[in-house]
Amino acid sequence: MDKFDVEDLLALIRNYNPRTDEALIRRAFDYGQRMHAGQTRHSGEPYFTHPVAVAAILTEMRLDDATLVTALLHDTIEDTRSTWGDVADKFGRDIAELVDGVTKLTNLQLSGSHSKQAENFRKLFMAMTRDLRVILVKLADRLHNMRTIRAMRPEKQVKKARETMDIYAPLAGRMGMQWMREELEDLAFKVINPEARNSIIRRFLTLQKESGDVIAKITADIRAELDREGIEANVYGRAKRPFSVWRKMQEKQLTFSRLSDIYGFRVIVGTESEAYRALGLIHRRWRAVPGRFKDYISQPKANGYRSIHTTVTGRDGKRVEVQIRTRQMHEVAEAGVAAHWAYRDGVRSTNPFAVDPAEWIAQLNERLGGEDHDEFLEHVKLEMYSDQVFIFTPKGDVIQLPKGATPIDFAYAIHTRIGNSTVGAKVDGIRVPLWTRLKNGQLVEIITAAGQRPQAAWLEIVQTGRAKAAIRRSLREEDRARLIRLGAELVRISFEHHGRRVTDKALRTAASKLALPDADELLARIGCAEMSAQEVLQTLYPELGTRKETVDPARPVAGLEADQTLGRAECCQPLPGERIVGITYRGRGVIIHSIDCPSLAELDSEEDLKRWVDLQWRDGTHPPAYPVTLSVTIRHDAGVLGRICTLIGSQGANISNLVFADRKPDFYRLEVEVDLHGVDQLHALLTALEAESDVAQLARLLRPELAP
Structure with a gap:
C-alpha cells in the first residue's frame, strides 16, 4: 500500500472483518503517523508508508486487529521517542508485548558469525513460543522491505537478500505460507543473481512465443473435464517462479530446455470426495508420472497443509504439476499456521484444518x-x-x-x-x-x-536433529577413552618439542587453571579438537606457549602407528589447521582427507569404517609444502593476470602451476595451484582475491575424480 490513507487500510480489513474495531485501527494509525513524522525511507518516501504496507500484507491473511495494530506500530519503540509504557498505556499490554517482540527480532543479527547466529536463532524460536504473531509481523515486514529493496545500497541489498534466502523464506515455508516463501526467494534471487533470473524469464518468453499460452490451454482442458463430470471447481495455472525453476535446474543439473513441470495448476473444489474424484478424472485424461504423487489430505503436514499433488504428462507431452484441494484446505494452504487467527465476516474462522500454533x-x-x-x-x-x-x-x-x-x-x-x-x-x-x-x-x-553402538559415519547419513544429537551423545561417551589417549599423545608431542615432560601433576594443574574437573576431561577435549595442546603448554609455561616449533613435513600429523606411511588426498587437498581423518589403502598406507571430503561418503560400510584413522595436525609451524588448487575467473584485460599473480605472491603463496581452464571473450577461468603452509594462509589469500575487482568468481577446487 503506497498511499498511507487509513480509509484504504480499513477497506481492506472490512472485506473479511466488518466488525473490526475501527476506532482502535484509527488510533494506531494516527499514533504511528505522529511518531514517525519527519522520518523517510531510503527511497525518500515518508517512513510510515512502510508500517501501513506491512499491515496491508497481513490483511491478505485475514488477521486480527491486534496483529494489524502491531504492524502499524512495529517500529515505534525502536525508531521513535515512543516507549513500551506509552504503547501499553494507549493500546494495552498485549499489543505492547507484541510490538516489543517484533522490535527484539529486528535487533537480532541472524546473518553474523556462526556462534552468534546460532544463539539468536534460539532467541527467535523463543519469541515464537510466546506468540507466533510476532513472527507473522516480522515476515510481512521483511516481505515489504524486499519488495522495496532497490532503494538500499548495493552491499546492503546483498546482505538482506542472503539473510532472506537463508532464514526468512524457509521460515515462511515451514509455517505453511508457501506463497510468501516463493515471493521472498524470488525477490532475493533478483538481487543475488539477476543474470540467471533474467535468463530464465527470457526463456519463458521464448517458450510462450513458440507454443502459445500453454497455461490458458491446459487450464481450459482441466476445466472442461471437470465440467463434464459436474464437479464445480476453480482452476488456476501459472508458470513457476524463476528461482523455483533455477533451483530445480541446479539440483537436477538440467538445462532449461530439458526441464519438465515448469507449470503448476491448482484445482479448488467443494468437498474432500470431489478432490479424489477430480484426481481420478485427471489421471484418466492424462498419464500420471510415476513417483510424483503425494496425498497430503490423508497424511497432512505438521503445519496443517492438506492437498493432493500429482504430476501428469499434459498437452504436447509437457509435464505439469496439479494440486487438488478443498476451499477450506486452500485457506490453510495460503495462510499456514496463521489460519488460526483468520477472521471471516467479523468472527474467528472455524476452519477444521487450521493448526493450533501452540501444538x-x-x-x-x-x-x-x-x-x-x-x-x-x-x-x-x-x-x-x-x-x-x-x-x-x-x-x-x-x-x-x-x-x-x-x-x-x-x-x-x-x-x-x-x-x-x-x-x-x-x-x-x-x-x-x-x-x-x-x-x-x-x-x-x-x-x-x-551391544551395537552408533558409528561416526552415521552423522553423515542421518537428516533429523534428534538422530544427530543422540549419535553425538553416544559417540562422546564411547569415544572418551580413545580421545583421552589421543589427547595424551598430542600433549606429549607438544611438551617434548619444548623440552618439557608431561606429568600427572602438570595435567591436573592445567585442568584446574582451565576450570576443568580433571585431567581426563582436559585430555578428552584436546583429543576431540575442542582445545589444543598448545593451550595447555601456554597455561603452564606462558613463556614457552607462544613459541611454535617447525613441524617435520615427513610426520605432520599425530595419530599414526610407527610403521604407517602417510599420503595426502588429491581429491580434497587438506591443509594444516583443517579437521582431518585418515583412510588406510592397501599398498599406500594412510591417506589424509579433510573431514568434509565428498569421497568419504562412499566409505560408510561396516568394512570401510575399520579403515578410518583419527588424525590431527601437529602443533607448530608447518612449511609451505601443501599445494591447493583454486578456480579463479578473472576479467580478460591487459595486465589483469599479472596483478593477480603479484597479489598471490604478496600473500606469501608460491604458484606451482597455472592452467587456462576456459577462455571467453570477456573472462578467463584459471586453475591456479599454490603452495601453502595452512588453512589460515588459504583464508587470507581467498579474502585478498575476493576483494580484487577483476576477480569475478573464486573457489577452492575439489576433485572427487582424483579420490584414491
Whole structure:
C-alpha cells in the first residue's frame, strides 16, 4: 500500500472483518503517523508508508486487529521517542508485548558469525513460543522491505537478500505460507543473481512465443473435464517462479530446455470426495508420472497443509504439476499456521484444518532438541528446509520425517534406544542399506542387536536433529577413552618439542587453571579438537606457549602407528589447521582427507569404517609444502593476470602451476595451484582475491575424480 490513507487500510480489513474495531485501527494509525513524522525511507518516501504496507500484507491473511495494530506500530519503540509504557498505556499490554517482540527480532543479527547466529536463532524460536504473531509481523515486514529493496545500497541489498534466502523464506515455508516463501526467494534471487533470473524469464518468453499460452490451454482442458463430470471447481495455472525453476535446474543439473513441470495448476473444489474424484478424472485424461504423487489430505503436514499433488504428462507431452484441494484446505494452504487467527465476516474462522500454533510449536521444539546453540541452529535449518515423508511402522503407526531421511532417522524417531542398537532395516519387507533414502508410504522394520553402538559415519547419513544429537551423545561417551589417549599423545608431542615432560601433576594443574574437573576431561577435549595442546603448554609455561616449533613435513600429523606411511588426498587437498581423518589403502598406507571430503561418503560400510584413522595436525609451524588448487575467473584485460599473480605472491603463496581452464571473450577461468603452509594462509589469500575487482568468481577446487 503506497498511499498511507487509513480509509484504504480499513477497506481492506472490512472485506473479511466488518466488525473490526475501527476506532482502535484509527488510533494506531494516527499514533504511528505522529511518531514517525519527519522520518523517510531510503527511497525518500515518508517512513510510515512502510508500517501501513506491512499491515496491508497481513490483511491478505485475514488477521486480527491486534496483529494489524502491531504492524502499524512495529517500529515505534525502536525508531521513535515512543516507549513500551506509552504503547501499553494507549493500546494495552498485549499489543505492547507484541510490538516489543517484533522490535527484539529486528535487533537480532541472524546473518553474523556462526556462534552468534546460532544463539539468536534460539532467541527467535523463543519469541515464537510466546506468540507466533510476532513472527507473522516480522515476515510481512521483511516481505515489504524486499519488495522495496532497490532503494538500499548495493552491499546492503546483498546482505538482506542472503539473510532472506537463508532464514526468512524457509521460515515462511515451514509455517505453511508457501506463497510468501516463493515471493521472498524470488525477490532475493533478483538481487543475488539477476543474470540467471533474467535468463530464465527470457526463456519463458521464448517458450510462450513458440507454443502459445500453454497455461490458458491446459487450464481450459482441466476445466472442461471437470465440467463434464459436474464437479464445480476453480482452476488456476501459472508458470513457476524463476528461482523455483533455477533451483530445480541446479539440483537436477538440467538445462532449461530439458526441464519438465515448469507449470503448476491448482484445482479448488467443494468437498474432500470431489478432490479424489477430480484426481481420478485427471489421471484418466492424462498419464500420471510415476513417483510424483503425494496425498497430503490423508497424511497432512505438521503445519496443517492438506492437498493432493500429482504430476501428469499434459498437452504436447509437457509435464505439469496439479494440486487438488478443498476451499477450506486452500485457506490453510495460503495462510499456514496463521489460519488460526483468520477472521471471516467479523468472527474467528472455524476452519477444521487450521493448526493450533501452540501444538505446532511444541512439536517443532520437540524435534529441535539440541544440547547447545550450534546444534539447535543445525536442527532448525534442517527442519525449515525439509519437505516431509510419512513412513509406516510394522504396527501401522505413521512416523513423519524430513525428505531424505534414512532408516536410522526412523529408528531414532521411535526411541533413542532403538536407534543406538540398529544394525539393519527392511523396507517393504526387503533388506536395505542403512543409508537408503525413505519414500512416502513405505513400511520400515528396524533390526536391532544387543551391544551395537552408533558409528561416526552415521552423522553423515542421518537428516533429523534428534538422530544427530543422540549419535553425538553416544559417540562422546564411547569415544572418551580413545580421545583421552589421543589427547595424551598430542600433549606429549607438544611438551617434548619444548623440552618439557608431561606429568600427572602438570595435567591436573592445567585442568584446574582451565576450570576443568580433571585431567581426563582436559585430555578428552584436546583429543576431540575442542582445545589444543598448545593451550595447555601456554597455561603452564606462558613463556614457552607462544613459541611454535617447525613441524617435520615427513610426520605432520599425530595419530599414526610407527610403521604407517602417510599420503595426502588429491581429491580434497587438506591443509594444516583443517579437521582431518585418515583412510588406510592397501599398498599406500594412510591417506589424509579433510573431514568434509565428498569421497568419504562412499566409505560408510561396516568394512570401510575399520579403515578410518583419527588424525590431527601437529602443533607448530608447518612449511609451505601443501599445494591447493583454486578456480579463479578473472576479467580478460591487459595486465589483469599479472596483478593477480603479484597479489598471490604478496600473500606469501608460491604458484606451482597455472592452467587456462576456459577462455571467453570477456573472462578467463584459471586453475591456479599454490603452495601453502595452512588453512589460515588459504583464508587470507581467498579474502585478498575476493576483494580484487577483476576477480569475478573464486573457489577452492575439489576433485572427487582424483579420490584414491
